[in-house]
Amino acid sequence: MFISAPILFAVATLSAAVSPAHEGDAKVLDRVPPYQGPGYRSVRPDVAGTLNAMSNPGFASSNAQLLSWVPLNELNAPQNANSLTGYVSPSGREYALIGTSNGTAFVEVSNPGSPVVRSIIPGPQSLWRDVRTYQNHAYSVSEGGDGIQVMNLANLDQGTVQHVGNIETGGTIATHTVFINTASGFLYRAGGGSNGLRIYSLANPSSPALVATWSDRYVHEVTVHTYTSGPYNGKEIAFACSGFNGGWSQPGIDILDVTNKSNIVLLKRVFYSNAAYSHQCWPTPDMKYLYLNDELDEGDFGFTTLTKVFDIQNLSNPVEKPGFTNGNTAIGHNLYVKGNRIYEANYTSGLRVFDSTNPLSPVEVAWFDTWPENDATSFNGLWNVYPYLPSGIILGSDIERGLFVWWVGPPVLDIAVQGGAPDLISISGTTLNVQLTEQSAGVYTAGSAKLHYDAGAGWVTTDLVPLGGLNFQANLPAAACGDQVRFYFSAQTTNGVTWNLPQGAPDFFYFATAAQSVTAISSDTVELAGSWSPQTAGDTATGGQWAHGNPFGTQAQPEDDHTPGSATKCWFTGQGTSFGNIGEADVDGGNTTLTSPVLAVHTLKEPVISYWRWYSNSIGANPNQDVLTVQVSNNGTQWVTVEVVGPTGYESCGGWLKHQFRVADYVVPTATVRVRFIAADLGSDSIIEAAIDDLEVTDVGCPNPSPEVYCTAKPNSLGCLPSIAFTGTPSVSSPAAFTISASNELNNRFGLLFYGNGTAAGAFQGGTLCVNQPLTRTNLQNSNGNPPPDDCSGTYAINFNAYIQSGIDPALIAGTKVDAQYWSRDPSDPTGFTTALSNALDFIIQP
Numbered sequence: 001m002f003i004s005a006p007i008l009f010a011v012a013t014l015s016a017a018v019s020p021a022h023e024g025d026a027k028v029l030d031r032v033p034p035y036q037g038p039g040y041r042s043v044r045p046d047v048a049g050t051l052n053a054m055s056n057p058g059f060a061s062s063n064a065q066l067l068s069w070v071p072l073n074e075l076n077a078p079q080n081a082n083s084l085t086g087y088v089s090p091s092g093r094e095y096a097l098i099g100t101s102n103g104t105a106f107v108e109v110s111n112p113g114s115p116v117v118r119s120i121i122p123g124p125q126s127l128w129r130d131v132r133t134y135q136n137h138a139y140s141v142s143e144g145g146d147g148i149q150v151m152n153l154a155n156l157d158q159g160t161v162q163h164v165g166n167i168e169t170g171g172t173i174a175t176h177t178v179f180i181n182t183a184s185g186f187l188y189r190a191g192g193g194s195n196g197l198r199i200y201s202l203a204n205p206s207s208p209a210l211v212a213t214w215s216d217r218y219v220h221e222v223t224v225h226t227y228t229s230g231p232y233n234g235k236e237i238a239f240a241c242s243g244f245n246g247g248w249s250q251p252g253i254d255i256l257d258v259t260n261k262s263n264i265v266l267l268k269r270v271f272y273s274n275a276a277y278s279h280q281c282w283p284t285p286d287m288k289y290l291y292l293n294d295e296l297d298e299g300d301f302g303f304t305t306l307t308k309v310f311d312i313q314n315l316s317n318p319v320e321k322p323g324f325t326n327g328n329t330a331i332g333h334n335l336y337v338k339g340n341r342i343y344e345a346n347y348t349s350g351l352r353v354f355d356s357t358n359p360l361s362p363v364e365v366a367w368f369d370t371w372p373e374n375d376a377t378s379f380n381g382l383w384n385v386y387p388y389l390p391s392g393i394i395l396g397s398d399i400e401r402g403l404f405v406w407w408v409g410p411p412v413l414d415i416a417v418q419g420g421a422p423d424l425i426s427i428s429g430t431t432l433n434v435q436l437t438e439q440s441a442g443v444y445t446a447g448s449a450k451l452h453y454d455a456g457a458g459w460v461t462t463d464l465v466p467l468g469g470l471n472f473q474a475n476l477p478a479a480a481c482g483d484q485v486r487f488y489f490s491a492q493t494t495n496g497v498t499w500n501l502p503q504g505a506p507d508f509f510y511f512a513t514a515a516q517s518v519t520a521i522s523s524d525t526v527e528l529a530g531s532w533s534p535q536t537a538g539d540t541a542t543g544g545q546w547a548h549g550n551p552f553g554t555q556a557q558p559e560d561d562h563t564p565g566s567a568t569k570c571w572f573t574g575q576g577t578s579f580g581n582i583g584e585a586d587v588d589g590g591n592t593t594l595t596s597p598v599l600a601v602h603t604l605k606e607p608v609i610s611y612w613r614w615y616s617n618s619i620g621a622n623p624n625q626d627v628l629t630v631q632v633s634n635n636g637t638q639w640v641t642v643e644v645v646g647p648t649g650y651e652s653c654g655g656w657l658k659h660q661f662r663v664a665d666y667v668v669p670t671a672t673v674r675v676r677f678i679a680a681d682l683g684s685d686s687i688i689e690a691a692i693d694d695l696e697v698t699d700v701g702c703p704n705p706s707p708e709v710y711c712t713a714k715p716n717s718l719g720c721l722p723s724i725a726f727t728g729t730p731s732v733s734s735p736a737a738f739t740i741s742a743s744n745e746l747n748n749r750f751g752l753l754f755y756g757n758g759t760a761a762g763a764f765q766g767g768t769l770c771v772n773q774p775l776t777r778t779n780l781q782n783s784n785g786n787p788p789p790d791d792c793s794g795t796y797a798i799n800f801n802a803y804i805q806s807g808i809d810p811a812l813i814a815g816t817k818v819d820a821q822y823w824s825r826d827p828s829d830p831t832g833f834t835t836a837l838s839n840a841l842d843f844i845i846q847p
Contacts, residue, residue: 027127030379034080034400035555037619038653040069043113043490043498044506063366063409064351065503067112067393070403075105076120077402083130083177083334083384084397087138089157094496096386096395097138098403099129104140104149105403106161112393112405113498119161121151130177132187137164137205139187141175148175148189148200148208169210170198176220183226184236186211186261190219194246197222197238199261212261217242217254221280224258227287235259237267237315239290241278251278253292255315267315272308276300280334288313289321289359291342293332299377305332305346309360326352326364330375338387341365341408343394345385349375351396353408366408370398372553391495412439413493415501417474421510424518425485427703429478436470436491444470448492452506453477455485459506464489479514481702482606482662486511507655513608517701521604524597524695525563526570533595534571540590541681544574544688551575551691554582555654556616562656562693570693572614573679583620587688591680599697600671605815606700607669610660612693613677615645618653620687628690629678630659634667636674642666656693662700704729707843710759711821714767714837717828720744720792722838724822730845731801732814738801742822742838745794747785751824751836753778753798759819759842766831770840771819776809783824796822804845814847 059066072081077100084098093110095118103122109115123129126144133139133153138161140149147168151161166173176191180202187208189198196215200208222240227233236259243251253270276296283290292308305328309321330349335342342354342362350370354362371381379399386395392412396404418433434451438444449464451474464472479485488505492498502508524530526548534546550568552575553559561570571594574585601607615628627646631639642661646652663669679690707730713721722745728738740753758772783794800820804812812818822838829835 027379031080031127032380032400034072034078035402036073037071037555037623039071039074039402040066041114042067042500042506043111059350059369059372061368064353064368065407065411066368066404067407067497068109068115068405069401070107070115070117072100072400072402074117075100075107075402076103077101077105080127080399081383081397081402082128082399084386084395084403085132086386086389086395087133087153087156088390089153090136091157093157094389094391094393095156096403096405097131097133098397099131099140099142101125101127101129104129104131104138104151106153106156107403109389109393109395109405110496111498112391112407112496115403115405118156118159121149121161121163123149128176130175132178132180134180134182134185134187134202135205137202139178139180139208141178141189141192143174143176143192145173147173148178148187150206150208152206164206167200167208170213171195177222179222179224181224181226181236184224186224186236186258188222188224188238190222190240194218196242197240199258212258212264214256214258214264216266217244218247219254220247220278223280223282225283225287230287232287232315239281239283241280241292243278247277251275251294253278253281253290253310253318255312255318268318270310270318270320272310272320274301274303282335282337283312284337284356284359285339290318291335291337293335293344295331295333298329298331304328305330305349305352307332307335307342307344307362321360324354324362326354328352328375329377330381331377331379333382334384336385336387341387343385343387345382345396347371347383348373348378348381350382351385351394351404351406351408368396368404368406370396370401370404372559391497393495393497407497410439411499412443412495412497413437413491413499414439415489415491415499417489417501422512425476425479425512425514427479427481427514430476432474432476433467434464434472434474434489436472438470443493443495445492445494448490448498450490451475451487452490453485453487455479456483476512481515482608482700483514484511484610484660485514507650511658513660513698513700515606515700516703518608519699519701521601521607521697521699522599525567526561526693526695527563527567531597532571536593536595536676539592541587541592542589544585544587544679544681545592546571546573546594546679547575549575552578552581554689556582556586556619556687557689558614558654558656558691561691562612570691572691573689583687587679587681587690588685589681591678591682593676593678594692595676596674596695598671599673599675601663601669601673601697602671604669604697604699606702607663607673608660608698608700609663609673609675609695610658610698611675611695612656612658613645614654614656614689614691615652615679616654616689617646617686622684622686624648624652625684625686626680626682626688629680630675631678632661632663632666632673632675634670634673636672639676640666642675654689704846705844707841709839709841711761711770711840712768713839714765714835716746716792716824716826716836717830718746718790718792720746722822722824722836724820724838724841726841726843728801730804730818730843732804732812732845732847734801734846736801737799739797740800740820740841741795741797742824743795744792745783745785745796745822745824746826746836747783747791747794748788749783749794749825750780751783751796751822752780753796753820753822755818755820757817757819759840765833765835765837766829767835767837769837770821778803790828794824796824812845814845816845818843818845
């Protein structure tokens with residue numbers, strides 16, 4: 001779905017900066033240009049685009065929820081990321097420490113939905129780096145040299161990391177990996193050139209002291225554990241993934257008793273079946289079994305992702321057991337065990353999680369694919385995983401895409417709307433009942449339950465109203481009939497995780513229309529090109545013109561259409577030759593226009609047009625400079641802009657998003673309404689992609705508005721204010737009367753009701769003309785009232801429904817807006833016009 005590039009280009013790009021960790025290392029050959037676009041935050045300010053975070057990128061997953069993604073550009077890493085670890089400061093704040101091609105980045109993940117890069121310590125340029133912590137220090141090593149970089153984390157909460165210095169004892173300054181046994185306080189450097197193990201005391205954490213070496217064989221990685229029970233109680237045992245000739249010859253596991261650093265004892269050298277390159281291993285918590293990833297057996301022997309299993313209850317005689325596989329074709333890389341879960345970073349298939357309740361037959365229960373392009377047997381994608389932070393979040397480091405933060409498994413807090421989230425809401429506001437359910441008592445953070453909504457003026461956050469216990473009330477705002485309101489809910493748990501409903505918010509949310517009813521009139525899933533027009537006179541784009549079909553996904557263009565189910569097609573800007581070729585067929589050199597079929601909406605009461613759109617301008621050089629423009633016309637000649645997407649904000653970062661509009665807000669609904677979408681790359685060359693799907697027309701039923709009295713009457717010669725009033729409902733079909741009357745009129749005078757369309761407030765005959773011209777007069781009436789002398793007992797009245805239904809004025813049809821005012825004769829009018837004027841009445845004729 002995202003990036004691909006020829007191997008020769010990748011080698012040329014990185015060969016000057018990367019030297020192999022050991023001769024023939026295939027990682028160098030599989031390098032591709034890294035992703036350098038926006039990342040993702042599941043928790044961010046309600047001002048769209050404030051964090052320049054892209055819409056949820058839609059990585060394929062199962063039972064694993066993406067909380068955030070910090071790409072390489074935010075880590076100041078121009079080429080790649082590599083290993084990572086976690087750290088908890090004395091205050092309880094949580095951090096990810098991630099190695100990159102040019103240093104070590106310290107990222108706070110206390111709020112895992114909104115991580116913050118706190119500090120970056122530069123290091124030697126290298127594809128390989130590893131980092132671990134002990135007390136309040138971090139130790140970073142690299143194949144690029146510098147020995148052990150020692151960093152003081154005492155002020156990390158304040159955003160400061162002190163680079164104490166480098167420890168270069170122990171021969172070559174290159175190192176492949178590092179491990180720290182926190183129980184014993186010793187640091188183990190593995191590899192670097194042809195080295196085995198170099199062991200350092202951390203009695204003084206700021207100045208590791210070399211105390212021993214073991215150089216019988218090359219060691220790629222090592223895991224060291226101190227036994228706390230059983231026959232090996234008190235023993236410090238190292239499980240070293242090792243081999244001769246840089247690990248290529250006779251690969252296996254050396255089990256070492258390193259309790260006495262002056263007398264390291266080889267307990268057993270384990271050779272296993274179909275060994276290609278012994279990479280990394282980890283024991284079960286009860287120290288009965290050891291799991292191992294051989295980094296090359298998938299490629300050398302054609303295995304699916306295979307995890308080796310060893311019974312290590314007798315360290316002098318370990319027994320290889322049948323391994324397990326999930327059937328995937330990716331390379332197994334690094335793995336860790338926590339409780340009865342195995343967490344694996346398996347390159348192109350990403351994060352893989354196994355239930356090891358049966359340690360000899362683990363079952364895959366969750367996964368998250370950070371390399372959507374494929375599951376090839378190549379060295380791309382997820383490098384490492386860290387599952388040990390107290391909050392329960394999972395960290396992952398991806399070579400090309402940076403830092404990932406996940407929650408694996410079911411949420412610890414469920415949010416539900418009683419009766420489900422509505423599609424239709426009241427124009428006067430809607431109240432919803434919301435219930436939280438804790439999976440463990442007490443995990444909800446009091447006061448954190450929120451409603452987030454956008455009624456057209458941007459996102460607003462309000463507190464849910466407590467109703468007792470974990471029950472709440474959410475109050476959606478009033479909205480104009482036909483308006484779309486977007487909304488979602490959130491609440492936080494004590495581990496810092498924010499849970500959203502729907503999952504994937506704030507980029508996925510509920511849509512509701514403010515109305516009495518919504519009737520679907522037409523729905524175009526765009527499976528057929530039909531009478532859509534992919535170009536128009538005046539288009540200037542030299543590439544990326546609108547195309548119809550199933551798009552090849554890139555990091556800027558969707559891989560799938562929006563329509564649920566078996567549908568596959570949509571309109572999109574240019575089809576490349578293969579998946580992942582970003583920039584090959586994006587919009588270039590100008591604008592390209594897609595125009596919808598004709599939409600006949602003239603017979604609808606309140607027509608609304610909706611569509612799903614995808615727009616990306618945030619990737620590559622010169623991001624966030626261009627826009628997607630959407631316009632509507634009722635004649636194909638004059639066009640009115642409905643919305644402009646971009647140049648900044650999360651809606652410019654890809655992802656399918658819905659938009660709808662009332663036709664009458666922009667043009668008079670006719671039988672020839674069309675919508676057009678204009679994508680452009682203007683000025684500096686940028687990566688511009690757009691897509692359109694699921695065009696729908698609905699008819700919105702709005703509440704019948706009551707007639708409304710407005711304007712100011714002109715006093716008559718006796719000082720009385722003629723006053724208009726009504727009873728009933730205006731209708732083209734109802735037999736009931738709709739009576740428009742006037743009181744406080746001079747008695748025994750002629751007068752009449754006149755009307756027009758629209759309000760006014762102009763000077764007229766010494767008073768105010770409240771009705772927009774042209775005007776239509778009804779028949780003269782006599783006000784009657786008391787016998788002379790003059791007083792204000794006169795009244796007028798007309799059954800306007802009878803007038804409508806008589807057909808005298810064919811323009812008076814359902815939906816017509818009418819404004820009416822009474823005029824009467826007043827011979828003694830002090831203004832000299834001999835007239836009196838009532839105030840006015842505004843109403844809409846109903847069916």
